[in-house]
Structure formats: structure tokens, C-alpha cells
Amino acid sequence: MDESTLLTNIWAGILAFAVLMYVVMDGFDLGIGVLFPVFGVGRERDTAMNSIAPVWDGNETWLVLGGGGLMAAFPLAYGIIMTALYPPLIAMLLALVFRGVAFEFRWRDPAHRHIWDIAFTGGSFIAAFTQGIMLGALLQGIHVEGRAYGGGWWDWLTPFTLLTGASVVAGYSLLGACWLNWKTEGETQNHARRLMRILAPVTLLAIIAVSVSTLFLGGEYVDRWFAMPAVLVTAQVPLIIAILTWRFARSLQRNYDLAPFVITLVVFGLSFVGLGISMYPYLIPNSITLQMAAAPASSQVFMLVGAAVLVPLILAYTAWSYWVFRGKVAHEGYH
Amino acid sequence: MFHDADALLLARFQFGFTVSFHFIFPSFSIGLASYLAVLEALWLKTGKTLYLDLFKYWLKIFAVVFAMGVVSGIVMSYQFGSNWAVFSDKAGPVIGPLMAYEVLTAFFLEAGFLGVMLFGMLKVGRRLHFFATLMVAVGTFISAFWILSVNSWMQTPTGYAINADGQFVPAAGWAAIIFNPSFPYRLVHTVIAAYLTTALAVGAVGAWHLLRDSKQEHARKMFSMAMWMAALVAPVQIFVGDMHGLNTLEHQPAKVMAMEGHYQSHPDGAPLILFGIPNDAEQRMEHAIEIPKLSSLILKHDLDAPLNGLDTIAPENRPPVKVVFWTFRVMVALGFLMLLLGACSLLARARHRLYDWRWLLRFALVMGPSGFIAVIAGWMTTEIGRQPFTIYGLMRTADSVSPLAAPAVATSLIAFVIVYFAVFGMGTWYLLKLMSHAPHTREPDLPNAPVHAAGITPAPALAAAGTKEPGHG
Numbered sequence: 114m115d116e117s118t119l120l121t122n123i124w125a126g127i128l129a130f131a132v133l134m135y136v137v138m139d140g141f142d143l144g145i146g147v148l149f150p151v152f153g154v155g156r157e158r159d160t161a162m163n164s165i166a167p168v169w170d171g172n173e174t175w176l177v178l179g180g181g182g183l184m185a186a187f188p189l190a191y192g193i194i195m196t197a198l199y200p201p202l203i204a205m206l207l208a209l210v211f212r213g214v215a216f217e218f219r220w221r222d223p224a225h226r227h228i229w230d231i232a233f234t235g236g237s238f239i240a241a242f243t244q245g246i247m248l249g250a251l252l253q254g255i256h257v258e259g260r261a262y263g264g265g266w267w268d269w270l271t272p273f274t275l276l277t278g279a280s281v282v283a284g285y286s287l288l289g290a291c292w293l294n295w296k297t298e299g300e301t302q303n304h305a306r307r308l309m310r311i312l313a314p315v316t317l318l319a320i321i322a323v324s325v326s327t328l329f330l331g332g333e334y335v336d337r338w339f340a341m342p343a344v345l346v347t348a349q350v351p352l353i354i355a356i357l358t359w360r361f362a363r364s365l366q367r368n369y370d371l372a373p374f375v376i377t378l379v380v381f382g383l384s385f386v387g388l389g390i391s392m393y394p395y396l397i398p399n400s401i402t403l404q405m406a407a408a409p410a411s412s413q414v415f416m417l418v419g420a421a422v423l424v425p426l427i428l429a430y431t432a433w434s435y436w437v438f439r440g441k442v443a444h445e446g447y448h
Numbered sequence: 449m450f451h452d453a454d455a456l457l458l459a460r461f462q463f464g465f466t467v468s469f470h471f472i473f474p475s476f477s478i479g480l481a482s483y484l485a486v487l488e489a490l491w492l493k494t495g496k497t498l499y500l501d502l503f504k505y506w507l508k509i510f511a512v513v514f515a516m517g518v519v520s521g522i523v524m525s526y527q528f529g530s531n532w533a534v535f536s537d538k539a540g541p542v543i544g545p546l547m548a549y550e551v552l553t554a555f556f557l558e559a560g561f562l563g564v565m566l567f568g569m570l571k572v573g574r575r576l577h578f579f580a581t582l583m584v585a586v587g588t589f590i591s592a593f594w595i596l597s598v599n600s601w602m603q604t605p606t607g608y609a610i611n612a613d614g615q616f617v618p619a620a621g622w623a624a625i626i627f628n629p630s631f632p633y634r635l636v637h638t639v640i641a642a643y644l645t646t647a648l649a650v651g652a653v654g655a656w657h658l659l660r661d662s663k664q665e666h667a668r669k670m671f672s673m674a675m676w677m678a679a680l681v682a683p684v685q686i687f688v689g690d691m692h693g694l695n696t697l698e699h700q701p702a703k704v705m706a707m708e709g710h711y712q713s714h715p716d717g718a719p720l721i722l723f724g725i726p727n728d729a730e731q732r733m734e735h736a737i738e739i740p741k742l743s744s745l746i747l748k749h750d751l752d753a754p755l756n757g758l759d760t761i762a763p764e765n766r767p768p769v770k771v772v773f774w775t776f777r778v779m780v781a782l783g784f785l786m787l788l789l790g791a792c793s794l795l796a797r798a799r800h801r802l803y804d805w806r807w808l809l810r811f812a813l814v815m816g817p818s819g820f821i822a823v824i825a826g827w828m829t830t831e832i833g834r835q836p837f838t839i840y841g842l843m844r845t846a847d848s849v850s851p852l853a854a855p856a857v858a859t860s861l862i863a864f865v866i867v868y869f870a871v872f873g874m875g876t877w878y879l880l881k882l883m884s885h886a887p888h889t890r891e892p893d894l895p896n897a898p899v900h901a902a903g904i905t906p907a908p909a910l911a912a913a914g915t916k917e918p919g920h921g
Contacts, residue, residue: 188537
């Protein structure tokens with residue numbers, strides 16, 4: 114592997130890490146938003162929302178790093194992908210506006226709190242759904258002409274992308290329920306546990322459905338999954354998922370607080386590795402490889418110096434911030 | 449129904465609309481974060497609860513402003529790709545890394561410490577909490593540093609080469625790109641603008657409450673602090689603005705011609721056009737009221753110095769005068785009004801009438817939004833003044849746009865307009881509601897703090913602060 118290929122792969126790895134961080138961290142935030150209507154007005158909702166109030170902004174910053182990093186390291190792909198996914202992207206951005214301001218606004222206007230609760234749920238749901246759609250639209254391929262998007266503005270909408278959209282909603286909801294099981298107690302926690310019993314099998318089915326459908330998208334995916342050395346990983350996946358499902362069921366039965374959340378994170382991580390195997394070495398399937406889209410080495414090196422120092426630092430103070438707000442969130446304490 | 453030209457115009461409207469809306473929030477939160485750090489430092493130093501009350505009062509306002517800044521900012525980080533894909537592809541290797549550094553050094557810093565700043569006072573101890581406030585304030589400044597470097601590079605590009613794919617790539621080291629010729633001036637001018645904007649907003653809130661009760665201790669303190677800021681910083685800002693203008697004259701003369709309304713060249717001293725109606729179609733100024741030779745004196749420090757007009761610029765490279773001419777005048781006029789306010793406050797202070805000279809209080813109240821208006825007017829001046837280019841002199845706006853269908857952009861533009869006015873309109877209403885309550889002793893905390901169940905040892909602060917947690921009502 115020559116130097117520029119190595120750099121490009123490192124940057125692909127850093128961006129993949131940023132996206133994974135975003136998916137799991139904003140995943141539970143958005144999941145809580147999606148589940149919001151089933152929680153009781155008043156204490157339950159306030160507790161659920163306040164459990165993420167200090168961290169949602171940091172969680173969402175990984176999304177900005179995903180966008181900014183893609184522009185910096187793979188500018189060609191950034192332009193093409195964002196143009197191709199224009200309608201779901203804009204819908205996601207507007208949805209994030211609603212759910213982001215709801216954190217503050219619902220406290221400022223008790224008379225209209227129910228409206229901001231709807232904004233919070235609607236925004237969270239649309240953001241999760243469109244993120245799933247964008248994932249599916251990328252997997253099913255984007256029509257590229259020269260150095261630009263060559264398709265129409267409805268190409269992203271197919272049964273497959275609706276499936277991936279729904280799957281991400283299910284997965285985020287499961288993460289959200291697991292987070293609440295960890296961070297709350299009493300009625301809210303019991304409520305979260307009941308939801309986990311429904312959402313876990315739904316998420317499992319969704320993962321299987323998306324995996325199988327991906328194989329039907331085209332020959333390349335089949336080859337990549339079942340070629341050496343990827344097959345060494347993919348062959349283990351059914352077994353690992355089976356073990357994790359058993360552990361999850363057991364942790365739920367024994368009323369563990371943290372374990373279900375951690376197991377769900379591992380499942381998300383595994384699914385993400387699966388996506389990586391499907392995509393590599395392409396950034397846009399079958400048309401733009403990482404190498405083709407890569408910024409020059411001088412740009413990548415300049416950023417790598419910063420990222421090598423700053424990303425560990427960011428992880429450290431993010432962990433500290435979570436540590437400060439550790440423990441169960443109580444119901445009482447408002448005036 | 450739609451053509452390519454419509455798609456371009458719609459994309460420009462959308463970017464201008466979303467960036468202008470977004471810019472309002474950071475121009476407030478940059479100043480407010482620093483103000484909060486100062487208030488907390490004064491509280492820690494003097495132990496006076498007055499400062500803690502003011503800190504808590506403005507923290508609630510900051511939380512709302514910051515949330516609006518975050519959500520409108522995420523839109524910007526994706527809009528480069530969605531609407532300006534060709535620009536992103538070509539300029540990405542140069543400006544992308546600077547924006548990535550903004551995320552890594554600023555956004556994470558702000559977001560990582562914001563939770564502790566908003567909700568962590570009783571959990572981490574006073575010193576650590578002050579550190580968190582400081583990190584948020586520093587983060588807002590670092591953010592301004594990088595994004596203004598990007599913007600300045602687009603205005604005065606240096607240190608680049610163009611590769612085989614037509615991309616701008618770094619060629620002369622990153623310092624040449626980051627510290628491009630207009631960057632130092634733009635950075636200082638913009639950051640001071642943020643401080644001044646905040647001071648005027650804080651001053652107006654203080655004035656509002658003093659008009660109701662001139663003895664209100666908290667209102668007196670914030671009003672006095674704000675008026676010091678206005679008196680000291682407004683003259684500095686006018687001086688810096690002048691230097692920024694001279695820098696623009698050197699690197700982007702066409703922009704200055706548009707600001708001045710100079711369609712024609714003036715070989716022996718150009719007049720300062722105070723007012724007039726720019727006519728871009730016929731490239732002439734109608735009904736001009738002008739002071740002979742003053743423009744040459746300001747820009748060249750010589751009454752008879754020749755100044756070129758837009759007639760020396762190729763027609764396809766001329767910026768639209770009719771917008772830039774007016775936005776520039778709005779900014780300058782507001783700047784001088786700020787100077788006047790600062791001067792009046794010094795006079796009132798000298799005569800011990802600062803808190804009960806009602807005309808001063810009314811003046812300060814009316815000037816409350818002036819900073820925001822001046823910031824947007826200045827931003828429009830510099831952004832529209834560099835048209836028709838995205839990368840000045842090198843890449844045209846028309847060549848930067850994504851190959852999107854016009855109906856797609858029209859739909860998104862309508863959606864942005866509706867959502868922004870509705871959501872940020874409500875946000876502004878909530879801000880005004882918060883501001884309309886007078887700050888008072890034992891100012892309550894934010895209502896949405898995650899209050900923790902028993903079992904977690906409270907941080908030392910709880911004991912040290914010696915007060916009952918106000919959140920437990």
C-alpha cells in the first residue's frame with residue numbers, strides 16, 4: 114500500500130468512526146424522540162428529555178464532523194452524494210431544527226409544550242427515517258456523470274430505501290429505550306423495558322431484512338461478502354448475532370440496567386462493519402472509489418496531524434461530560 | 449417553468465437566507481459566552497451574588513440562542529455539498545480542512561463543555577465550572593477564526609495551485625492559505641462586531657428594566673457594563689472597519705466601487721456619495737448627494753487622488769451596486785449611532801445620571817437590535833460585493849452550483865423560509881419573554897437540568913456553595 118492509499122484509507126477509517134459515533138450517540142437521542150409520545154405527559158417525558166439535555170449537542174457534532182470531514186477528505190464524493198440525496202437531506206436538516214430547538218423551547222412555553230413535544234417527536238422521527246433512506250440510497254447506487262450527480266431528484270425513493278429508513282427508526286428506538294432503561298428508574302424505566310421487548314425483535318428482523326435485500330441489489334455485494342478474507346468475518350455474523358440476541362434476552366429478564374444498551378451498541382457496531390465490507394473500496398458504490406474522491410495528500414496530512422491530537426482529546430472530554438451527568442435521572446426537582 | 453438560471457438564483461437565495469439567519473445567532477453567542485465568562489470570573493473573584501444572578505439570567509438566554517445557532521449551523525455544513533457541489537469539489541481540498549479544524553477545535557469544545565456550563569454548576573465545583581464556561585467562550589472564538597479564514601480565502605485566495613481535475617489544492621504551505629490577506633482584518637472586525645452586538649443587546653435589556661425601576665441593582669450593573677463596552681469598542685470598531693475597507697480597496701477594488709457607488713472613474717479626486725439611487729442597468733447614480741473629493745481623502749488620504757470606477761471593470765465582473773451601496777450605508781450609519789450612544793453614556797456617567805437619564809435609556813433600548821442589523825448589513829456588503837465570484841476572480845458563482853432541478857431548490861427554499869421564520873420567530877419571542885423579566889436576587893437555574901436520583905455523591909460544590917439547590921423547589 115503506497116503512502117497516498119494509506120492516507121486515504123486512514124481518512125476513510127476516521128470518517129467511518131465519526132459516522133458510527135454519530136449513529137450510536139445521536140441514535141439514542143433520536144430514538145427517545147421517536148418514543149416520546151408513548152411516555153406519559155409530565156414526569157416521564159421530562160425525565161426522558163432531561164436525561165439527554167446535557168449531551169445531545171455534543172452527540173450531534175459528530176454529524177457535522179461527518180459532513181465537514183467528507184468535504185475535506187473526499188470533496189468530490191461530498192458534492193455528488195449531497196446533491197443526489199437532496200430531498201431527504203434537506204428534510205433531515207429541517208427535522209433536526211425542530212427537534213433541536215424543542216429541547217429549549219418546551220421549557221419556555223408551558224402553554225404550548227404539547228406542540229414542541231410534537232416537534233420533538235416529528236423531528237426525531239423524520240431525521241431517523243431520512244438518515245435510513247440516505248443510507249439505502251447510497252447502498253443502491255448513485256448515478257454519476259463525469260464529476261457530478263447525473264440522476265433525477267427522486268432517484269433516492271425506492272422500496273429498498275423505505276426499508277432502510279424504517280430499519281434505522283426501529284434501531285434508534287431500541288437504542289433510546291435501552292438508554293432510558295439505563296438512565297432512569299421507576300415507571301419510566303419499566304416503560305422502557307416493555308418497549309425494549311417489542312423493539313429488540315423488530316430491530317433484529319430489520320437487520321436481517323436489510324442484509325438480505327442488500328445481496329439482491331447487485332452482484333458486487335454478493336462477491337464482496339463471500340470473497341476472502343471478508344467471508345471470514347461475514348460467516349461469523351449469524352453466530353455472533355445469535356449469541357448477542359441470547360445475551361440481550363437474558364439481560365432483559367434479569368433487569369440489568371446497562372447491559373442491554375451495551376449489547377445494542379455492539380450490534381450497531383457489527384452492522385456498521387457489515388456496511389464497511391459492502392462498500393469498500395467504493396465511496397459511491399460501483400462508480401467512485403475512495404482513491405478517486407480523495408483530496409490531495411497535503412490536505413489529508415494537514416488534517417491528520419490535528420485529528421491525531423484532537424480526536425482523543427475530544428473523546429476524553431466527552432467522556433468526562435458523560436461522567437459528570439452519570440447515574441439515574443430523578444423525576445422530581447422542577448418548579 | 450424553470451430554467452438553469454432560476455436554479456442558480458434560487459440556490460443563491462437559499463444560501464443567503466440560511467447563512468444570514470444563522471449568522472445572527474453566533475454573533476450573539478460569541479459575545480454572550482465571553483460576557484458570561486466575565487460575569488462568572490467576577491463572581492468568583494468578588495463573591496458577590498449579584499454577578500451570579502446576572503450569570504444565571506443570561507445563561508438562560510444563552511441556552512436558547514446557542515440551540516438556534518447549532519441547528520441553523522448544521523444546515524450550513526451540508527449546504528455546501530447539496531447546493532454548491534461543484535464549488536465543494538473544486539475548493540474542498542483547500543477550505544475543507546479548515547472547516548474540519550473548526551469542527552475538531554471549536555464545535556466539539558463548545559458542545560463538550562456546554563452541558564456542564566448549563567447544568568453542571570452543582571456537580572463539578574466552581575473552578576471546574578468556570579473552566580467549562582471559559583472553554584465554551586474560547587470555542588466560539590476559535591469557530592469564528594476558522595470560518596472567517598475560509599470566507600477570507602474565498603475573498604482573497606492565496607497559497608493555492610490548480611490540479612489536473614481543476615481543483616484548488618494547497619501549494620505554498622497552510623499558513624499562506626489560513627492567513628490570507630483579508631483574514632486578519634475580517635476576523636478582528638467581525639469578532640468586535642459580535643462583542644458590540646452583545647453589548648447593545650445587554651444594554652437594551654438593562655435600559656428596559658431601568659426605565660421601569662432606575663434603582664434595580666441588577667439592571668444597573670448590566671447597563672453600566674454594556675455602556676462601557678459600547679463607549680470603548682465602538683470607536684475601535686470604526687477604526688478597524690476603515691482598515692478593513694482599505695484592505696478591500698487593495699484586493700477587491702470593484703467591491704469598494706460598489707460600496708461607494710462609483711460607477712464612473714474620477715481621475716482628479718472622487719466625491720463621497722452620501723445618498724443616491726443606484727441604477728445598475730444604466731450604470732449611473734441618480735439624485736446623488738455628494739461631498740466633493742472626500743472619498744479620495746478617506747480611501748487614499750489625498751483630496752486629488754484618482755479613483756477608478758466600475759467603468760474600468762468588465763461588465764460581466766461587476767457586483768450589483770444597488771444592494772451593496774445601501775447595506776454599506778446602513779452598517780456605517782449604525783456604527784456612528786453606536787459611537788454616539790457610547791459618548792452619551794460617558795457624558796451621563798460623568799454627571800452621575802447614567803441610570804436615570806431617560807433619553808439615554810430610551811436611546812439604548814432602541815439601539816438594542818442595531819448590532820444584529822449592522823452585522824447582517826456588513827455581511828451582505830462583503831458577500832454581495834464579491835459577486836459574481838465564489839472564489840474571487842477565479843471561480844464564478846454560476847459555475848459553482850449543483851446540477852439540481854429548479855423545482856427541488858424552489859421547494860427547499862420555501863421550506864427553509866417557512867420553518868426558519870416559524871421556529872426562529874418563536875425562539876426570538878421566547879428570548880424577548882426571558883429578557884422582559886427583570887433579573888433578581890437568587891435568580892433560578894435552568895428548568896431542564898437533569899436532576900439526579902439519590903445514590904450519587906454530590907460534588908464538593910454543593911457543600912462549598914452553601915446554598916440549597918434552587919432547582920429543588
